[in-house]
Amino acid sequence: MLKFIEQPRYSCALGAQQSVIAIKRAVPILHSGPGCGDKINRLLGQGEGYAGGNTVPCTNASESEIVFGGEQKLGNVIEGAFKVIDADLYVVLTGCTSDIIGDDIGQVTSAYQEQDRPIVYVETGGFKSNNYVSHETVVKAIIDQYVDKFKKGTDKIKGLVNVFATVPYQDPFWNGNLEEIKRILEGIGLGVNILFGAESGGINEWQSIPQAEYNVVISAWAGLGIAQYLEGKYGTPYIHFPYLPIGGEETTKFLRQVAEVTGIDRSYAEAFIKKEEEKFYMHIERMADFILEFRYGLPRRFYTILDASYGVGLSKYLLNELGILPAKQFIIDDTPEEFQEAIQEQFNKISSLRSAKVSFNVDAGAIQEEIRKDDHKHRALIVGSAWERDLATEIGGDLLILSVPVAYRLVLNCGYAGYNGGLRVIEDIYGKVLDTYR
Amino acid sequence: MSVINLKASEVQTREARLGSITGFAGTAGELVGCARAGTLKESERSFSQCMGCSSGNAFCQFSMIQDAIVVNHAPVGCAGDFFTFNFVYRVGQMERDLSPVIGRYFSTNIEEQDTIFGATQKLADTIRKAYERVRPNAIFITTSCASGIIGDDVEGVANDLSEELGIPVIACFCEGFKSKIWTTGFDAAYHSIVRKLVKPPEKKSNKVNVINFWGSKIFDELLNPLGYEVDYIVPFSTVAQLEHISEAAATIQICSTLGTYIGAALEQVYGVPEIKSPPAYGIAGTDRWMREIGRVLDSQGEIEEVIAKEHERVLPKLEEYRNKLQGKTAYLTAGAAHGHALIALLQELGMTVQGAAIFHHDPIYDNGDVVSDALAHAVNTYGDVPNYNVCNKQAYELVNILNKVRPDIMIARHGGMTMWGAKLGIPTLLIGDEQLSFGYQGVLNYAERILESLDNKEFVINLAKHSTMPYTKWWLEQDPFSFLRSDLDVKIY
Numbered sequence: 001m002l003k004f005i006e007q008p009r010y011s012c013a014l015g016a017q018q019s020v021i022a023i024k025r026a027v028p029i030l031h032s033g034p035g036c037g038d039k040i041n042r043l044l045g046q047g048e049g050y051a052g053g054n055t056v057p058c059t060n061a062s063e064s065e066i067v068f069g070g071e072q073k074l075g076n077v078i079e080g081a082f083k084v085i086d087a088d089l090y091v092v093l094t095g096c097t098s099d100i101i102g103d104d105i106g107q108v109t110s111a112y113q114e115q116d117r118p119i120v121y122v123e124t125g126g127f128k129s130n131n132y133v134s135h136e137t138v139v140k141a142i143i144d145q146y147v148d149k150f151k152k153g154t155d156k157i158k159g160l161v162n163v164f165a166t167v168p169y170q171d172p173f174w175n176g177n178l179e180e181i182k183r184i185l186e187g188i189g190l191g192v193n194i195l196f197g198a199e200s201g202g203i204n205e206w207q208s209i210p211q212a213e214y215n216v217v218i219s220a221w222a223g224l225g226i227a228q229y230l231e232g233k234y235g236t237p238y239i240h241f242p243y244l245p246i247g248g249e250e251t252t253k254f255l256r257q258v259a260e261v262t263g264i265d266r267s268y269a270e271a272f273i274k275k276e277e278e279k280f281y282m283h284i285e286r287m288a289d290f291i292l293e294f295r296y297g298l299p300r301r302f303y304t305i306l307d308a309s310y311g312v313g314l315s316k317y318l319l320n321e322l323g324i325l326p327a328k329q330f331i332i333d334d335t336p337e338e339f340q341e342a343i344q345e346q347f348n349k350i351s352s353l354r355s356a357k358v359s360f361n362v363d364a365g366a367i368q369e370e371i372r373k374d375d376h377k378h379r380a381l382i383v384g385s386a387w388e389r390d391l392a393t394e395i396g397g398d399l400l401i402l403s404v405p406v407a408y409r410l411v412l413n414c415g416y417a418g419y420n421g422g423l424r425v426i427e428d429i430y431g432k433v434l435d436t437y438r
Numbered sequence: 439m440s441v442i443n444l445k446a447s448e449v450q451t452r453e454a455r456l457g458s459i460t461g462f463a464g465t466a467g468e469l470v471g472c473a474r475a476g477t478l479k480e481s482e483r484s485f486s487q488c489m490g491c492s493s494g495n496a497f498c499q500f501s502m503i504q505d506a507i508v509v510n511h512a513p514v515g516c517a518g519d520f521f522t523f524n525f526v527y528r529v530g531q532m533e534r535d536l537s538p539v540i541g542r543y544f545s546t547n548i549e550e551q552d553t554i555f556g557a558t559q560k561l562a563d564t565i566r567k568a569y570e571r572v573r574p575n576a577i578f579i580t581t582s583c584a585s586g587i588i589g590d591d592v593e594g595v596a597n598d599l600s601e602e603l604g605i606p607v608i609a610c611f612c613e614g615f616k617s618k619i620w621t622t623g624f625d626a627a628y629h630s631i632v633r634k635l636v637k638p639p640e641k642k643s644n645k646v647n648v649i650n651f652w653g654s655k656i657f658d659e660l661l662n663p664l665g666y667e668v669d670y671i672v673p674f675s676t677v678a679q680l681e682h683i684s685e686a687a688a689t690i691q692i693c694s695t696l697g698t699y700i701g702a703a704l705e706q707v708y709g710v711p712e713i714k715s716p717p718a719y720g721i722a723g724t725d726r727w728m729r730e731i732g733r734v735l736d737s738q739g740e741i742e743e744v745i746a747k748e749h750e751r752v753l754p755k756l757e758e759y760r761n762k763l764q765g766k767t768a769y770l771t772a773g774a775a776h777g778h779a780l781i782a783l784l785q786e787l788g789m790t791v792q793g794a795a796i797f798h799h800d801p802i803y804d805n806g807d808v809v810s811d812a813l814a815h816a817v818n819t820y821g822d823v824p825n826y827n828v829c830n831k832q833a834y835e836l837v838n839i840l841n842k843v844r845p846d847i848m849i850a851r852h853g854g855m856t857m858w859g860a861k862l863g864i865p866t867l868l869i870g871d872e873q874l875s876f877g878y879q880g881v882l883n884y885a886e887r888i889l890e891s892l893d894n895k896e897f898v899i900n901l902a903k904h905s906t907m908p909y910t911k912w913w914l915e916q917d918p919f920s921f922l923r924s925d926l927d928v929k930i931y
Binding site: 002003004005006007008010011012013014015027030033034035036037038039040041042043044048050051053054055056057058059060061062063065066076077079080081083084085086087095096097100101126127128129130131362365369386387389390405407 | 484485486487488489490491492493494512513514515516517518519520521522525538539540542543544545546547548549550552553560563564567568571582583584587588613614615616617618620831833834854855857906907908909910912913921
């Protein structure tokens with residue numbers, strides 16, 4: 001099948017450089033062509049962070065490396081990076097140039113590993129996969145080459161879980177989402193290694209990955225492989241929640257599943273859930289009259305053009321807690337075939353009363369054409385990316401930008417996961433809708 | 439120095455064509471001296487950070503042609519810049535009162551099996567589908583490291599599809615690894631435009647080509663009264679417009695780093711005279727440039743009138759600004775020609791330029807005329823600049839230098855550099871519109887922006903107080919050019 005892409009919404013395998021940047025005080029070292037890091041940063045990133053963007057060390061492959069190999073140059077850049085960049089973890093990532101010509105980066109890097117330097121290498125030549133897939137590859141490599149060696153121990157710590165929930169930067173709300181997930185899991189009484197972002201303890205947390213009692217995966221498919229790998233490696237069982245929990249109903253479902261499996265104090269967990277639900281539904285109740293009575297038109301149907309985890313999570317929330325009906329839903333993350341049926345099934349039972357149609361397509365140009373052809377009798381909400389700006393205008397719809405490229409909004413700690421995220425979704429949707437009235 | 443060769447499918451890199459370099463530390467005067475003496479030598483950095491690549495610069499020009507589309511023959515990661523150029527395109531549409539349209543760009547999405555079996559079929563099919571979807575008047579194909587190394591016959595596909603679809607389907611070779619100087623991507627784009635799109639002139643027109651990015655339209659005001667119309671190329675032009683740029687009366691470049699190749703190509707192939715004076719920055723530079731325009735467009739009398747009128751208007755105001763800026767120090771980072779222009783401007787304003795980090799250096803431009811050497815012009819007119827560093831966007835060198843030099847203001851032309859001034863508490867100004875500072879009014883515009891930035895310190899003071907530094911203490915104490923070595927392999931193939 002021809003798989004060209006108009007309007008890309010994810011990156012290549014090397015896109016996982018952003019996963020490294022999302023770890024506190026970690027820095028990628030690229031063994032790639034000169035433009036790769038910048039292009040990835042343009043799509044997946046707002047802000048350089050600690051050592052991303054223009055700080056990222058890179059061999060900037062030129063013709064002479066293509067002809068003679070680039071191992072020597074990589075060695076030089078690694079040496080330089082140790083001296084110049086103040087980081088706790090260095091991750092060597094390859095681009096197309098290195099992988100096609102077959103540089104032995106393992107040999108170059110292992111010399112430094114033998115000196116107990118905190119350095120990891122991974123082959124991420126752009127053509128090998130996309131950044132959803134290579135996020136797993138990179139995390140596994142860090143676990144194998146760094147965590148194994150520097151781990152604090154293997155004895156399990158009661159109530160400690162590792163969370164694998166979003167692909168950082170590919171999910172523009174990764175930081176906010178992880179903050180909320182950590183908050184609610186701690187709320188029910190667990191200890192949490194969140195691993196990425198502002199609420200993480202950086203490499204200290206990574207070093208205690210083997211000590212967790214459980215791994216918690218919140219994702220349709222990307223990241224599930226990490227948990228399965230860790231089960232084999234450290235015997236850590238995992239809990240899989242196959243989409244992003246948004247709002248009261250799904251967040252509670254998620255927390256109960258975690259509480260049930262981990263066997264933590266149920267009454268403690270339920271007390272937290274009760275308090276959070278009360279707060280959440282107090283806000284929903286407070287504005288229910290707005291949804292019921294606003295007479296000038298609110299979105300009545302929605303399209304999502306999102307990755308699978310967001311697509312399912314958001315569709316459930318919009319339908320079940322806001323009463324907006326699903327039009328067709330589109331999944332754009334190049335979902336591997338083996339996971340498509342389970343995702344399809346989630347849409348089949350999107351509520352107890354209805355199912356939603358879904359299609360998997362990486363070419364969002366085609367998706368937009370399909371949406372244009374629909375009959376646009378009712379005001380629609382599109383949840384997609386900055387590419388949807390004109391489409392929304394053309395069909396008289398409202399647009400919530402939630403997927404990269406975000407471009408027309410700036411994201412700091414905003415998150416859409418959990419109870420707080422659910423409320424934020426409402427504010428953001430209706431803020432935009434109301435802004436269209438004079 | 440080679441002449442324009444439109445028979446070759448690929449343009450030669452700047453390194454090979456012009457002897458351009460990306461590594462140098464010394465004074466501006468020394469650099470000009472080496473360039474003129476033919477003793478310019480490239481140095482290699484043993485440690486380096488992410489640069490840009492040619493494919494982005496080539497895409498930059500194609501992505502804003504109104505009725506063309508671009509097919510990037512690459513893995514999807516290379517399409518990471520699609521939206522940023524689309525954003526620039528749309529901002530420009532807004533400024534030009536064009537109705538908003540999305541740029542139509544396609545990635546062939548090269549995957550692992552394609553690197554084994556080749557991806558020319560995929561490229562051809564993508565072009566067909568993209569054509570059906572958009573019905574453009576031309577299709578540009580930009581290449582990538584992956585398609586280059588696996589050796590796909592992109593030129594062959596382009597030629598076949600051109601015939602099949604009945605529109606120009608044009609290959610542009612801009613693989614990232616081919617050149618360390620990412621402006622080679624501009625040359626690659628222009629090479630393909632002149633080679634495959636531009637038609638031989640049927641008649642001479644009263645148009646003047648202005649090679650620019652997406653800045654404001656400042657040339658109509660100057661050239662319309664002289665009886666000329668302006669064609670801004672390449673962004674925001676149409677395919678039909680580009681077909682006829684060979685008929686123009688002259689070509690102006692807003693920035694010689696950008697337009698060197700197409701300016702020379704139009705002159706050498708079709709006899710369109712190129713204005714060879716460095717672009718009009720600073721009063722002396724603008725005078726010189728204006729007189730050259732007058733000469734080429736046969737309007738000396740009118741131009742002298744404009745110069746006199748503008749001097750009368752601008753010089754008293756300039757004096758006011760000079761008094762305010764006298765003795766202030768500045769450090770600058772920018773692309774080559776525009777960086778040279780800014781050096782002239784800052785000195786015109788009475789400021790002390792403590793140094794500059796300029797992305798690359800072209801010892802000569804494609805026209806082969808030393809008159810176009812903007813750095814020589816700046817040095818000869820205003821004096822030498824110390825700490826002149828040719829540095830392709832290496833932030834670690836920049837932060838080291840800034841930490842030592844501590845200027846009153848840091849000025850940047852490109853994104854990603856300003857943070858290092860700000861994190862050190864130095865007011866920092868990014869100039870995005872290169873035309874803001876062009877010509878007589880430009881000097882005043884620029885002075886005003888600098889004064890605003892010098893005045894606005896609260897943000898940087900507070901940021902400096904709270905920010906972290908990813909560079910080691912060790913590094914900040916080293917010589918900024920510790921990793922710049924001339925003994926490494928810098929051969930050009």
